[in-house]
Amino acid sequence: MEMSKEGGNWQFYDIEFRKLLERGEAQWVCTHLELHLRAKLQGNVKSGNNNNKSGNTRWPVGDRKKLSPPENDVNYNFGYWLKGYNIKMYNYLVNGFKYGFDVGFRGSVHHNTVDNLLSSKTKPDIVRQKIQNEINANRFVGPFDSKPFTEKQLSPLGLAEKKMPGTYRMIHHLSFPEGSSINDNIPQDKCSVQYASIHDAIELIKTVGRKSFCAKTDISSAFRIINIKESQYKLFGFMWEGKCY
Numbered sequence: 001m002e003m004s005k006e007g008g009n010w011q012f013y014d015i016e017f018r019k020l021l022e023r024g025e026a027q028w029v030c031t032h033l034e035l036h037l038r039a040k041l042q043g044n045v046k047s048g049n050n051n052n053k054s055g056n057t058r059w060p061v062g063d064r065k066k067l068s069p070p071e072n073d074v075n076y077n078f079g080y081w082l083k084g085y086n087i088k089m090y091n092y093l094v095n096g097f098k099y100g101f102d103v104g105f106r107g108s109v110h111h112n113t114v115d116n117l118l119s120s121k122t123k124p125d126i127v128r129q130k131i132q133n134e135i136n137a138n139r140f141v142g143p144f145d146s147k148p149f150t151e152k153q154l155s156p157l158g159l160a161e162k163k164m165p166g167t168y169r170m171i172h173h174l175s176f177p178e179g180s181s182i183n184d185n186i187p188q189d190k191c192s193v194q195y196a197s198i199h200d201a202i203e204l205i206k207t208v209g210r211k212s213f214c215a216k217t218d219i220s221s222a223f224r225i226i227n228i229k230e231s232q233y234k235l236f237g238f239m240w241e242g243k244c245y
Contacts (some may be wrong), residue, residue, distance in 0.1 A: 100229035107185025117158030143243030
């Protein structure tokens, strides 16, 4: 496989990935992010030498190889659908989806400890399930017994109740602590968001004319499915029940 060219214990990846397949917890068409990172960190292992012991503490903090996020599992030519785009925007989107997007952070990483919000402490079962859901979706990696990077900034977790009673959204409080948080070190022009309005839809209908069709779609976990560039993984850490993620 292509992974074998990158350096790492890909025998470990193959063995563990097949175990996940047997349990129905993985698919052939998708790279498993956590296993990918663990194989990358373990280094090369000769064929036939099975050193795949469990546990995370064998990875010394500060002795990390450069991590490369796995290629997107999108098998079509994304650039094909961007024909006609401004070249700057074209390159930004293509490179972002391929290598990960820059979140705009321009500060220094703080070696901090944080206390999770009270809302998460009062409903730990919900938080555990949401963390596990993110791990299953290859968006979180962990748990680790110690920080998986030499530099890693932690932000607290919390819960916010949704409109439907009894349902919650997990919050990764990137605006804490005030003054030195992740969000404090992202310039406003890098994090402003402008959504399409009903007026935009009306103008499009007027442009196309009668008998035009309209459709609206909602992307689940829209921000969470966007890749982040590997050098910024260290900005999005958190602690839960004594473990690092």
